[in-house]
Structures are given as structure tokens and as C-alpha cells.
Amino acid sequence: MPLPERNFIAExxxxxxxxxxxLLAAAIAAxxxxxxxxxxxEAVRGLxxxxxxLGLDLSLQHWAANGLLAIFFFVAGIELKRELVAGELRDPKAAALPVIAAICGMATPALVYFVVNAAGGGSLRGWAVPTATDIAFALAVLAVIGTSLPSALRAFLLTLAVVDDLFAILIIAIFFTxxxxxxxxxxAVAGLALFYLLLRKGVRGWYVYVPLGVTIWALMENSGVHAxxxxxxxxxxxxxxRRDGERQSPGEHIEHLVRPLSAGLAVPLFALFSAGVSISGGAVHDVFTRPETLGVVLGLIVGKAVGIFGGTWCTARFTRAELNPDLKWPDVFGVAALAGIGFTVSLLIGELAFAGDTxxxxxxxxxxxxxxxxxxxxxxxxxxxxxxxYRVLCDEEERDDDQDGIPDVYERDQPEYHLRMAxxxxxxxAEHRKLAEMAAHARSGDHGPA
Structure with a gap:
């Protein structure tokens, strides 16, 4: 494609x-x-x-889940690193609320799943399925709906979701290997060490890092640890x-380059080859009656909302951590409910947890x-x-009835403001009275000086 069109699509x-x-379109297509x-x-995704x-004779579904999704997790790793060195996670006091919220938001859905399946006699293997939050989907919903919501809400959700992804990765590494x-x-570890050394030595060039990264991924795939x-x-x-004179750090630059590949190819193809399940009236009925599936649904809807909101409230109530002054508790509850969108990582964990039982x-x-x-x-x-x-509040803040260039809300306590408004x-x-007099004269047929 020509460069302008290519840049437009990438942006x-x-x-x-x-x-x-x-992501949604790929899931619907599947x-x-x-x-x-x-x-x-089934024939295509099983090809x-x-x-x-090299131990890489894999199905297309496996390539999507282990190969393409590694690109998504690569971007997630950069986001986590950025949060640790320059974002909310850099300050322990500011990080306390979203971190504890993320932990509670993973523990409570797992507990909900455990209780439902222990009471109903279901399998406990899927306890980790409702613990994950889909960053892309959750942020997309927030971006569409929250045009007037405080920017601090997006930062809270992003930090929460990044920490959530970190723990999801640990769960995959520990429990599904x-x-x-x-x-x-x-x-693979030696390859990672070489990767780190080259970065610290300032070696540049995609032709060095891309082959090395693919090799590390292939070794990790053959090791039995999720790739x-x-x-x-x-x-x-x-x-x-960023160092002095840098407009972007290497991590920011590479994330800028790779994110379109992740969002436009890796994640949609994973959804296309993973979200395709046969849904009928009986299947939907089974979702709400079978303990394993009911535990997942309740974990995502109830467990996430209660865990994240409860963890945030308790932390703010019983510790020195404070909620961002721009946020209110109903905002936090809305984001807690939004974190119940599991999708990408939940689908991946579901495949790993019940492998062998189609x-x-x-x-x-x-x-x-x-x-x-x-x-x-x-x-x-x-x-x-x-x-x-918030939109009503924003409109009120922007009102300038006296048209002096200063919003009225900032002048209401000033005597001069009241005099001007009077x-x-x-x-x-007076203008309305004059117009009324003119109308009265017109009706009476008097076209004199008035």
C-alpha cells in the first residue's frame, strides 16, 4: 500500500x-x-x-494461541515495564490501589468458581478461567462510552489490567505447564540472557532481534512452558x-511499531480460531446449569466486580492509600464491572485447563x-x-454567559461577576420590553416613532 494509507491504518x-x-468482529465471524x-x-483450525x-508441526489454532498471542503478550510486557518505571506502578502509594484491586479481582472470581463447583460437584480445573481481564476489549468499551469520564479512570483500568495480565502469565507458567x-x-533462558545483553550494549537492528526472538519463542514452545x-x-x-535528548525510549518506539501487528493481526486471528463454538438453545441452557460454565459466568460478572471494588474500598479504608481525587466510588464500581470482560486470556486459559475434553x-x-x-x-x-x-458538569464548567473568555463557574464567588451578570x-x-412594545404598536396599527 502507499505510505500515507499504510500510516493511516497503522495509527x-x-x-x-x-x-x-x-476483536469483536473476529469473534462474531468465528x-x-x-x-x-x-x-x-474445524478442518481449517485443525490444519x-x-x-x-523442530517440534513446530502445530495446528493453526495452536499457532494462533501460542505464536501470534506471544506478540500480544510482548506488547503487554512493554506496557507493564512502562508502568513500573514511569507510570502508576512507579509510586508504591499510587500503585497500591490498582495492584491490590487486581489481586482481589483475580482471587474472588476463582473463589466464586470454586464455591459453585464444590457445591455442584463440577470440575475444579477451570478455577483460573474467570480470573483474567482483556485489556484491548475493556479499554475499547471505555473509549467508546467514556468520552467525558475522568482520564484517571482509564489510567486506573490500564494499571489494573496490566497487573492482571502479569498474574495471568504467572498462572499459565505455574499451573498449566x-x-x-x-x-x-x-x-531459551540463555537466549533471553543474550537478548538482554545485546539491549544493554546498545546493539540495534531488527535483523538481530527478530530472529533471536523467534528462536527464543521456539525453544520456549519446545520446553513445555507456555510460549x-x-x-x-x-x-x-x-x-x-527516556534518556536526555530522547523523544522516545526504545520500549515506547518498539511498542509503537508492534502494536498495530498485535491489534490488527495477532489478537483477531486468535479470536477467529478460538471463539468458534456451536451455540444453540441447549448450549446456552447448559452454560447456566452446568457448574463449570456457571462458575465462569458468575466469576466474570459477580466475582470481578465484587473483588475489584471491595479490594479497592478496603485498601482505601484501612490503609494510607487514597483514591485519586478525580474519581468517585461509582466510577470505580463501573470499571470493576468492566474488568469482567475476560475474552482473550480467559479463552486461552480455558483451552489449557480442559485440554483433551473438546x-x-x-x-x-x-x-x-x-x-x-x-x-x-x-x-x-x-x-x-x-x-x-460528567458531561453535564463539563458543560456547566464551559458556560460563559457574559462572554468574557472566563467560564462562569470560576467567577461565581466574585462580586464583579454578579454585577456583570446583573x-x-x-x-x-430591557431588550425584551422594547420588543414587546414594538409588537403591541404593530398590532394596534400605530406606525409612529415607536
Whole structure:
């Protein structure tokens, strides 16, 4: 494509709204494909490609989940590093609320899932499915709805979601790694060490880092540890603080380059090959009656909202941590409900947790989709109400009836303001009286001097 069009598309893909729309479109396409031409859908995503000699003879679905999603986690790793060195996580006091909120927002859904399945006799393997928050989707919903919401709300959600992703990665690494090939793992760690050394020595060139990164990913894939760990590890190694004379740090620059690839290709293709489940009336009924799927839905809708809001409130109430003065508690509850959009990472954990049980895996995916949709609708209503309230306040702050260039709200306590407003009202009243007199004379047929 010509450069201007290419730059336009790249800039569009860097916005949360476009990325979220593409993710949603890919999921809808997967559902339509799976429910109309299910045989071809299964055949395509089950197609194996890749060199078998290197242990990479994988299905397209596996390539999307372990390969393309590593790009998404690479960007998430850079975001986390940036938050640690220059964002909310740099200051322990400011970081306390979103970090504790993220921890409670993962523990409570897992507890909800555990209680539902312990009481209903279901499998406990899926406890981690409702613990994750989808950054792209949640930020896209907030960007569409929250045009007048405080900017601090987006920063709170971003920090919360980044910490959530970090713990999701740890959960995948610890609980969903079965057999470990220590030779491959050792070589992958050595590759990461070389990657770090080259960065610190200031070596530049994509032709150095891209082949090295692909090699590290392939070794991690063969080690038995989930290959997305390689992506987040490399992202965390990039320098994200600016030195004197730098407009962008290396981490910011690389994130700027890679984000369109993540939002426009990696995440939508993962959704396309993972979200396709057969949904019928019976399947929807099973989602709300089977303990495993019901636990996921309640974990996303109830567990996330209660855990994040409760953790934030308790931390602000019983510690020295304080809520950002620009935020109110209804705002926090709306964001807590919005964090119930699990989608990408929840679908990934669902595949790992119930690997080998195709029927239950599809039902878990359906529960993730339904739970995320309900959480998005519920949060959307709450945030829309708050957005309308903030919009009224913004309009009030921008009013300038006396047209002196200073919003009236900042002058209301000044005597001069009241004198000016009284004069303006008197002038308007006199003008209205004059117009009324002219109208009266016109009706009476008197066209004299009046």
C-alpha cells in the first residue's frame, strides 16, 4: 500500500476502539463460521503446518494461541515495564490501589468458581478461567462510552489490567505447564540472557532481534512452558525510560511499531480460531446449569466486580492509600464491572485447563463469551450513566454567559461577576420590553416613532 494509507491504518490500529472492534468482529465471524459451516471451521483450525523436525508441526489454532498471542503478550510486557518505571506502578502509594484491586479481582472470581463447583460437584480445573481481564476489549468499551469520564479512570483500568495480565502469565507458567524439557528451557533462558545483553550494549537492528526472538519463542514452545512467556519476558527487558535528548525510549518506539501487528493481526486471528463454538438453545441452557460454565459466568460478572471494588474500598479504608481525587466510588464500581470482560486470556486459559475434553472446552468458551458480553453490557450501562453526569458538569464548567473568555463557574464567588451578570440580565430584560412594545404598536396599527 502507499505510505500515507499504510500510516493511516497503522495509527488507527493503535487506538483501543479499533482494536476492540476488530476483536469483536473476529469473534462474531468465528461464531457464524462455526455455527453455519462447522465442518470447514474445524478442518481449517485443525490444519497442521510447520517443521516437524523442530517440534513446530502445530495446528493453526495452536499457532494462533501460542505464536501470534506471544506478540500480544510482548506488547503487554512493554506496557507493564512502562508502568513500573514511569507510570502508576512507579509510586508504591499510587500503585497500591490498582495492584491490590487486581489481586482481589483475580482471587474472588476463582473463589466464586470454586464455591459453585464444590457445591455442584463440577470440575475444579477451570478455577483460573474467570480470573483474567482483556485489556484491548475493556479499554475499547471505555473509549467508546467514556468520552467525558475522568482520564484517571482509564489510567486506573490500564494499571489494573496490566497487573492482571502479569498474574495471568504467572498462572499459565505455574499451573498449566506439565512436562518440562529442561534442555530447551535452559537454551531459551540463555537466549533471553543474550537478548538482554545485546539491549544493554546498545546493539540495534531488527535483523538481530527478530530472529533471536523467534528462536527464543521456539525453544520456549519446545520446553513445555507456555510460549507466550517468552513474549512477556522480552517485553519486560526493553528500556522504557527516556534518556536526555530522547523523544522516545526504545520500549515506547518498539511498542509503537508492534502494536498495530498485535491489534490488527495477532489478537483477531486468535479470536477467529478460538471463539468458534456451536451455540444453540441447549448450549446456552447448559452454560447456566452446568457448574463449570456457571462458575465462569458468575466469576466474570459477580466475582470481578465484587473483588475489584471491595479490594479497592478496603485498601482505601484501612490503609494510607487514597483514591485519586478525580474519581468517585461509582466510577470505580463501573470499571470493576468492566474488568469482567475476560475474552482473550480467559479463552486461552480455558483451552489449557480442559485440554483433551473438546465438549467441555467448547462449553467453557461459550461461558467466557456470554459472561464477557453480560459484563460489558452491565458495565456499559453503569459507565454511560456516569458519563452523562460528567458531561453535564463539563458543560456547566464551559458556560460563559457574559462572554468574557472566563467560564462562569470560576467567577461565581466574585462580586464583579454578579454585577456583570446583573447588568447582562437587565440589558436583556430591557431588550425584551422594547420588543414587546414594538409588537403591541404593530398590532394596534400605530406606525409612529415607536
Amino acid at each position: 488507527a490500529l493503535r487506538t483501543e476502539t479499533v482494536g476492540g472492534v476488530l 461464531l457464524i463460521w462455526a455455527n453455519t459451516l462447522g465442518g470447514s471451521y 497442521h503446518i510447520g517443521p516437524e523436525s 506439565s512436562k518440562i524439557n529442561f534442555l530447551a528451557l535452559g537454551l 507466550t512467556i517468552a513474549g512477556v519476558a522480552m517485553g519486560l527487558m526493553l528500556r522504557c525510560h 465438549t467441555l472446552t467448547d462449553e467453557i468458551k461459550a461461558s467466557v463469551l456470554i459472561g464477557s458480553l453480560l459484563a460489558a453490557v452491565f458495565a456499559g450501562i453503569l459507565l454511560k450513566i456516569r458519563n452523562n453526569k 447588568a447582562i440580565h437587565e440589558a436583556k430584560a
